[in-house]
């Protein structure tokens with residue numbers, strides 16, 4: 424059954440496919456820029472581009488460095504040219520939506536954009552090709568191989584879409600492009616500039632995180648707002664981390680539970696982007712700010728920014744998973760990973776934390792892990808989440824015009840402009 428929103432989404436998708444050059448988008452941006460300046464409302468920033476993208480029915484891609492972090496980095500590092508630019512460009516990046524694919528057996532294709540903003544770029548290393556000696560190209564190739572083998576061997580899944588979709592990656596994307604993203608079709612990695620606090624974006628758990636967004640999209644159409652969105656982010660963190668733990672044969676008790684370890688240059692006080700076991704402690708440095716993630720429901724961040732705090736409140740379910748995996752012991756991808764994978768498929772498109780927690784318990788029983796249900800309940804209890812089949816997300820503020828779409832597609836609205844003057848959520 425097609426809702427008007429789904430119809431709009433499909434039309435936008437078609438348009439997005441034809442809109443690679445974003446020409447009409449740029450015209451709209453210019454119109455908006457003029458309007459904003461005339462009204463003297465706000466200085467023209469990413470907000471106008473956000474609006475223009477929204478007017479096109481286009482969603483922004485999901486980058487590994489969230490918008491609030493790029494804003495913070497832009498403020499703190501005026502000598503790094505890339506942050507504001509990356510923020511604006513990530514927002515303009517056309518977002519593609521699930522499309523039918525044939526079975527390419529998850530073949531890998533790595534391209535080199537050579538500092539241009541082109542996708543996919545020049546052919547660099549395809550399935551079966553020898554190593555190139557270029558670490559970004561070879562890592563992108565090897566890491567997607569790890570992601571592919573994780574989904575295939577642990578979860579019996581044939582690539583991202585379950586139908587053997589190719590794993591396409593582009594490295595060295597753009598000049599001063601300080602992010603990595605999944606656009607529905609492929610992975611794209613920028614390259615940090617000389618003064619950037621980032622060392623690289625080509626990291627195994629980053630690759631696993633972004634590609635898992637693709638799996639989540641295909642699997643459950645999980646909404647990208649509020650608690651459902653924070654679960655979407657959390658699932659990407661969890662599976663990105665599990666893929667890395669499996670590649671390194673790390674047991675839960677020995678895992679660091681840090682997402683994006685190795686992303687910061689030496690001298691930056693940070694272990695990574697997020698700490699799943701101890702949310703809010705991943706980084707604290709004048710150049711990058713402080714990790715804002717809450718670890719417990721009592722500190723839940725009520726905001727409409729960051730899609731209702733998707734990269735912020737994900738700390739809460741992340742910690743529940745890490746606590747549960749630590750209490751079960753052994754390899755976290757075996758029992759805990761399978762429970763979370765099954766729960767995602769069964770939790771619907773807009774679960775609250777409570778409903779998702781309920782599903783993990785249901786799936787643990789179904790999968791024959793009855794013996795650990797008490798540990799699971801304890802883990803959720805420790806982060807202040809009470810499992811419930813019916814309790815919806817009442818913690819996230821929702822704009823009245825915020826549509827509750829069934830397909831996970833959340834159009835953009837005025838939040839960036841309205842909250843510009845208020846204190847950033849971070």
Ligand SMILES: [Zn+2]
Nearest residue numbers: 485486656659
């Ligand atoms: Zn993400």
